[in-house]
Amino acid sequence: MSEVREENARLKTLLEKIEMDYKSLQMRFVNICQPEANKKSDHDPPPSGNGQIEELELVSLCLGRSPSDPKKNNNDSSSSFKNRKEDENLKEGLKLGLDFNCFQDCKSDAIDLSTDPSPDNSALESKEEEAAGETWPPSKVLKAMRNEDDDLSQASIKRARVSVRARCDTPTMSDGCQWRKYGQKIAKGNPCPRAYYRCTVAPSCPVRKQVQRCAEDTSILITTYEGTHNHPLPVSATAMASATAAAASMLLSGSSSSEPGLGPAATTNLRSNLHGLNVNLSDNSKYHPYYLPNSSSSPFPSITLDLTTNPSTSSAQFNMFSSTSLQSRLPSTSFSFSPSQTNVPPALWSNNNLNYGAISYNKNQMISTLSSGRTSQEHLYQPFKQKNYQAPASQQALTETLTKAITSDPSFRSVIAAAITTMVGGGGATPANIKVENLGKKLKWDEQMTVTSSNGCTSSFLSQSSSSASQSVNLRKQRTQPAFSVSIGAPSATPVDDIDQTNSGEP
């Protein structure tokens, strides 16, 4: 108990510190967004003091919307019934929220991530109803979705796909769910048959997955998930589901905002940036080995999480599930995780359901705040981490601070999620390199996501080449200055140094 009290006191101290850092981060973020926001927004939050409002604005960004006037968004909503295209765009954001909500255990987190200052969207209300206990999916929401929006963009939203590449010996990757095989096909270009599975945890669950071995390396299993579970998941399954949902949500948020047919609130900004956006698509889609764009032939937005690359061989890169700091959070007793496995390729995790799930879950916590209320693990990973980290004490403390900040402070998570999502989608730069980096080399993520829009518009830009650098978000924890900073590289800025640019086609 005394240890717990000490830990608690320490956490409180950290929390205070984190809050200060958080405010600092917000200030910087707002300042960075100022040039674009100034055009549309005349009510930028004060630099500090009203964190609620600031967060809400960031949340609105996370929906792939313009950071601009929420009242305008409200007007958009009111007129959305008259303007179909605008309505579609609006709904995309709303559906994103619904997707998130599917995996949220905590209503507060749902609000964190998707609460919008504007009461503009009816589906958001539906979401709140759902969070209040309505069964999923709310039939009226589904009906409304189907009746009012059955075009391609709608289909794309519903059918966003997340592929997971992992080395796996078994026929399918154990992700905790129950699957029933309903078909098998030989797909073109791959002698290995593709198997089709649907989730059988609930009879009406729409989630399906495709499993196929990689043609080049049959030890690699490519699992493509599609849809969102409409039922409670087993604990062992929440990790993958949350991870894929997070990726899908990021993908969709980018997709929704990268479409030409944007809502009025976002149209001005994003359309003006469309060209640069396409350029970034071209660039980033080629050289990032971790966060791969899926097959461009797919009419649906898709994203690939590549777990086949050993993070230790390219430590500068962030593998979605490979952050060593994430691993270190795992209680070794529960997840068969030992210090010697710190650099085990993530592919190996995939063979261990518990390991994989836990890592995915923790990643998810950081990236998209899809679930919460499980930070009780902190007391477990804390001593473990201290035992295993070989980094200098200052780096270790920094890592702890950052990790705890992300895991313990929903607001902070929301900020990060919003920033990431904004840069991916709402900020007018898709795809984006999103790098959350710890200079102590113990917390390194580098995500890159290439988004193909639902209408195929942006995917067509993949064929274009450009010299523009990607837009990136750096969340840095300085060694000497324990404060977060956000730096957003301009499209013409020099590339981030630790991004492996293997794009041979780059001019």
Next chain:
DNA sequence: CGTTTTTGACCAGCGC
């Protein structure tokens, strides 16, 4: 005997 897998048939979308 119920559930799951297999596998050929069928359908829709797309390119030519």
Next chain:
DNA sequence: GCGCTGGTCAAAAACG
């Protein structure tokens, strides 16, 4: 319109 391909269906077979 035709062929190709991806995805799904459903009857039969296999399994526990």
